[in-house]
Amino acid sequence: MNFDGIWTPLVTPFNQDGSIEFAALTPVIDSLIEHEVNGLIVGGTTGEYYALSNAERKKLFDVVAEQAKGRISLMAGINSTSTDETLDLGRYAKAAGFESILLAAPYYCQPTQGELLVHAYTVDDALDMPVMLYNFPARTGTEMSFDFIDGLKQRPNFQAIKESTGSIERMHTLTQDYADQLQIGCGMDDQVLEFFTWGARSWVAGASNFLALEHVALYRTCVVEQDMIAGRELASRLLPLLNLLEQGGKFCQYVKYGCELAGLPVGPTRRPLLPLSETEKAIFARAYEQLVAHRG
Known part of the structure; x- marks a missing residue:
């Protein structure tokens, strides 16, 4: 599967009482398709999957698949604390029409690299779907080591990796030594130019929920046209x-506020994440307004 381009990890809209506002997904999805992002991810960090029940995650799979109606590629984030729940979510997403999965290390339990490899094999055996690995040890507590990646070489479904460690050294190793095995994707937004310069061809970008125009333009300029200047x-x-x-420590809150500024309101984050302060909103709004002023 070709994972090139901008993949948007969809926000999960909430009402003020914390319930999911499914109807708010429609304008977000339509806007992303209109701006020609390459794929949607349901169940990523930006979607606050860790704060959702299993049933809510499955309902989101159904709703997004119905609203997308085959107009765009769909990837399911199926990470959980256990292999069994990961498999349950993956089977459901596959049946709902998702084409690929996003697989991170089970969080909090901190498996060894050997245990992580068995987990990945089990998912592959059960689902037989293209996989984008998601290496985000700051969130999961477990890094996907190069030994782990080496252990997947004979498994053709493991086709891409979203790299979110922030390590430039590791990014260099992936782009130079593993490009024949995996499609490399940027998972650290403030390092996107570095990723593209070194050969990455995809960007999983939370801010593309509300800035798809700029994200697609940067991808096309750097990757398609190869114009790094x-x-x-x-x-x-x-x-x-x-x-x-x-670097602000409030990634999901900022993305959701960005959606509000862009005329795509998706409500608050789910607690324990609290709303931005008025000062934080003002700083973010200023940066947003300066950016979109260049659109004219």
């Missing part, structure tokens, strides 16, 4: 906002 200019415009996302 123009790409650097585009990236420099995005960087102040991306720095707030990656």
Whole structure:
């Protein structure tokens, strides 16, 4: 499967009482398809999957599949604390029409690399779907080591990796030594230019929920047209906002506020995440307004 392009990890809209507002997904999905992102991910970190019940996650699979109606590629984030629940979510997503899965290390339990490999094999055996690995040890507590990746070489379904460690050294190793095995995807928004410069061809980008135009333009400039000078200019415009996302400690809150600014309201984050302060909103709004002012 070709994972090139912008993949948007969809936000999960909530009402003020914390319930999911499924209807709010429609304008977000339509906007992303209109702006020609390459795929949607349901159940990623940006979608606050860790705060959803198993039943809610399955309902989101159904709703997004129905609303997308075959207009765009769909990837299911199926991470959980146990292999059994991961399999349950994966089977449901496959039946709902999802084409690929996003697989991270089970969080909190901190499996060894050997245990993680058995987990991945089990998922592959059960689901037989294209897989994008998701290496985000700051969230899961477990890194996907190069030994682990080496252990997947004979498993053709493991086709891509979203790299979210923030390590430039590791990114270099992936792009230079593993490009024949895996399609490399940027998972650290404030390092996207570095990823594209070194050969990554995809970007899983939370802010594309509300800035799809800029994300698609940067991808096309850097990857399709191979114009890194123009790409650097585009990236420099995005960087102040991306720095707030990656370094501000409130990624999901900022993405949801960005959606509000873009006329795509999706409500608050689910507790324990609390709303942004007025000062935080003002700083973010200023960065957003400066960025979109260049659209004209």
